[in-house]
Amino acid sequence: MREKLENYFSFVFEKELLDEIEQVGVYKKLRENELLVDLGDKMKGVPLLLEGAIKIVREDKKGEEILLYFLERGDTCASSFASAISNGKCGIRAIAEKESEIIFLPAAKLDEWLVKYKTWRNFVIDSYNIRLNEMMETIDTLAFMRMDERLYKYLKDKAQIMREMSLNTTHQEIAYDLHTSRVVISRLLKQLENEGKIKLNRNRIEILEF
Amino acid sequence: MREKLENYFSFVFEKELLDEIEQVGVYKKLRENELLVDLGDKMKGVPLLLEGAIKIVREDKKGEEILLYFLERGDTCASSFASAISNGKCGIRAIAEKESEIIFLPAAKLDEWLVKYKTWRNFVIDSYNIRLNEMMETIDTLAFMRMDERLYKYLKDKAQIMREMSLNTTHQEIAYDLHTSRVVISRLLKQLENEGKIKLNRNRIEILEF
DNA sequence: TAGAATTTGTAACAAATGTTACAAATCAGC
DNA sequence: GCTGATTTGTAACATTTGTTACAAATTCTA
Structure with a gap:
């Protein structure tokens, strides 16, 4: 100690x-x-x-x-x-x-x-x-931020704290943290994936762009 | 002093x-x-x-x-x-x-x-x-609150701070404080008035219910 | 008092977020 | 493997909030 x-x-x-x-x-x-x-x-x-x-x-x-x-x-x-x-x-x-x-x-x-x-x-x-x-x-x-920006910031902040570019989490957990619904998070995550900023897997989200 | x-x-x-x-x-x-x-x-x-x-x-x-x-x-x-x-x-x-x-x-x-x-x-x-x-x-x-609730809370908080049940302010000023647009505030104020919680006058809002 | 500036009311529409419902994919345990 | 639980994808729709536009009401000022 x-x-x-x-x-x-x-x-x-x-x-x-x-x-x-x-x-x-x-x-x-x-x-x-x-x-x-x-x-x-x-x-x-x-x-x-x-x-x-x-x-x-x-x-x-x-x-x-x-x-x-x-x-x-x-x-x-x-x-x-x-x-x-x-x-x-x-x-x-x-x-x-x-x-x-x-x-x-x-x-x-x-x-x-x-x-x-x-x-x-x-x-x-x-x-x-x-x-x-x-x-x-x-x-x-x-x-000041919309939910899509908040979500991306959340992912980046969490990656930094965890010292991991790949987060083990579910859409539901994120929804709790950001105080919104799972469906909204799934929708916006898919959008971030289409923009090439992240990659989605079951129970895991990789951050591609920082 | x-x-x-x-x-x-x-x-x-x-x-x-x-x-x-x-x-x-x-x-x-x-x-x-x-x-x-x-x-x-x-x-x-x-x-x-x-x-x-x-x-x-x-x-x-x-x-x-x-x-x-x-x-x-x-x-x-x-x-x-x-x-x-x-x-x-x-x-x-x-x-x-x-x-x-x-x-x-x-x-x-x-x-x-x-x-x-x-x-x-x-x-x-x-x-x-x-x-x-x-x-x-x-x-x-x-x-956790919607804009109508935030607005009502704002009016009550401000009345308490100013020690006045009647506030000298404009819809635009309130909109700045709550970070929204004047039109939204006007709409919701009218709604609060219809619910009997406040009374609207030019440059002045009276709080009827606390 | 006429005209300008400020404030408020309201309609019509756009965008963002929330909700419900259900299917498909994946995984865990047997 | 099969079965049930968990996780994700997506459509359709409702609600909330934001935007644009313009008119009416009120106050200010020359």
Whole structure:
């Protein structure tokens, strides 16, 4: 764990903080599709993502879903931070898109470290800023793009996160993430294929153009 | 200024911090429709809103706009905070919806206060959390609601912010905020009027049902 | 008060997205 | 192999949203 921690955070956190994290942090391995945070959870800590990819999804009362963004290694979940510090509920769901490794940091330390470590302050503020920007990008996408553009962007974003030009997924799953119907996705995927941008196979989509 | 500061922040900030804010903060009065922050600005400080209402708008490269949310008294602009601390550019535009009063806090103090005052840490974290939640609500609205629902919600939200059941606005302005066309707004407003929820006049919309 | 500018109403049509229904293809397990 | 479940393709149609065009109503200004 120390090794992975050093890998991604030695340029972010000072040595003393890394030591503390190693002491109090709880390492956890997530298998693919494992649920990390559910809607309404009260977080007792914050996850630091060491490896893998995590999908953050918003759900409303009626159970309708939409993908907000993905977390990559080095990221943390700002919404958990909110929930952990203020003891409130989390408004999102987090699911591992592939096998991932995290370190869980206990809520009690979060505020203490803000005082003690400038690098921690920077990290927290940066995380919030990154997340705000991510949310703005999501809003841009929803407000300004048509479904065909959103779909193509989704495929490219996911390929980047998964570090794979070939995605294992079904039309139905994509429809859930983009909050539309399977038929619409099938139609637009076929259109993208005709334009030569992707290649369709059962349970697999290859991205040909980036 | 001290009086207004005490009014809304005496239960938020400790006395020493209020003193410091009074010393270094710059008071400013904004007239209606005055531009406070523009797209791409580098913020040299953060505004605290003492009085009034400020509209936060997102704009993409093509000049297309959409309303993100409103700020009320007691609020601050998380996006400015981001920009001020990291010396980056601001991704939004802020415009006074009505005459407003703000205090501008210099960037230099922001980090210093994080160490010195627990109340400031709470305020900053809370502000980020409130903004993240506001963004999620905006995303819910865009992803899950039809235009007629969005329009009605917009009217009610704006009435609340302006503390007025009667809004001075045109169909075109609403269309800009919701990123649609004037004709669509006129059509849906007429529909809401027929349902007895609002009453239409030139340059004025009364909300009858809340 | 006449004429210009702004705001609103509405029709007719186009495009995008959503829905229902069903068939064909592929796969998993026996 | 056969059978049932899953996934994909596609047609036909409904609904929502966007566009163009133009007239009427209201306000502003000279």
